Amino acid sequence: MARRSNREQGRAWTGAARIVDAGQVDGVLEQVRAQALGRQGTAALALPVLTADEAAIDSSDVTRVLPVAPELADLMPWPGGIRRGATVSAMGSTSLLLTLLAAGMAEGSWAAVAGRPDFGALSAEIDYGIPLDRLALIPNSGPDWPTVVGSLIDGFDLVVVSAPAITDGVARALIGRARQRGAVLVSDRPWPGADLTLELVGRRWTGVGQGHGRLRTQEVTIRSGGRGRAARPRTATTLLPPPSIAGVPAEIVIPPPKARRSRPRRRRARWRTGPRRVPAK
Numbered sequence: 001m002a003r004r005s006n007r008e009q010g011r012a013w014t015g016a017a018r019i020v021d022a023g024q025v026d027g028v029l030e031q032v033r034a035q036a037l038g039r040q041g042t043a044a045l046a047l048p049v050l051t052a053d054e055a056a057i058d059s060s061d062v063t064r065v066l067p068v069a070p071e072l073a074d075l076m077p078w079p080g081g082i083r084r085g086a087t088v089s090a091m092g093s094t095s096l097l098l099t100l101l102a103a104g105m106a107e108g109s110w111a112a113v114a115g116r117p118d119f120g121a122l123s124a125e126i127d128y129g130i131p132l133d134r135l136a137l138i139p140n141s142g143p144d145w146p147t148v149v150g151s152l153i154d155g156f157d158l159v160v161v162s163a164p165a166i167t168d169g170v171a172r173a174l175i176g177r178a179r180q181r182g183a184v185l186v187s188d189r190p191w192p193g194a195d196l197t198l199e200l201v202g203r204r205w206t207g208v209g210q211g212h213g214r215l216r217t218q219e220v221t222i223r224s225g226g227r228g229r230a231a232r233p234r235t236a237t238t239l240l241p242p243p244s245i246a247g248v249p250a251e252i253v254i255p256p257p258k259a260r261r262s263r264p265r266r267r268r269a270r271w272r273t274g275p276r277r278v279p280a281k
Helices: 022-037 070-075 094-105 121-128 145-155 168-181
Strands: 065-067 081-083 087-091 111-114 135-138 158-161 184-187 196-208 213-226 234-240
Touching (some): 070 094, 070 234, 094 111, 094 184, 121 135, 145 168, 168 184
Parallel strands (some): 087 184
């Protein structure tokens, strides 16, 4: 290919090579593929460039998808779970984060939680069945938290992060790193450019009767949105922990406190202050 002169490089673009229809897009992709296949070291690539439709996940594939609880499946834009390499914002509930962790780790994945000193490991194990031997906790990731999270992305399947402030540049860098490594990055706060956003928009607790009982389960409403295939909003209502993880909660009937029976009032003896009468003989 002839090298362009300095005059040609400085010339303003006239729009002569503008792509105007889908046919030209396919032609450009074919040219890129042909060039890539002809280079040394890239001949093993069957499709160096994929369109969004070609790269779409049309069936559940454990190598490309991190499983989720069946109760959350309708919120996912990908069949079977969360696409590996995706970035997710899960806001409004620690129980929602635990649900995402539990389903993914049930299939053998490793996970890490950074920046959550209040993370309840005991509840995670007992209520959600999360194996603590495959969970790394970094309570305080410090001011250089992007470096910490980047290192976690390199070694874990699922990384949950709670960051104090997320700039667009840092967000883009970690999104690209997660996509490259095939890890799922989950933030408990809004994340610029996230592929999927899950937000708890309603909650109702059950278990408390009229003056007695205790909180047992929470019924929540979760709304999802995002970019691309996740742009269409979805809504689902479920229990947390979901029955697929914690089982169906047993119906416990707590009887109301027994009413206090009123005791019969005893008649008080009346004391006479006058002289005592002696009966006549």
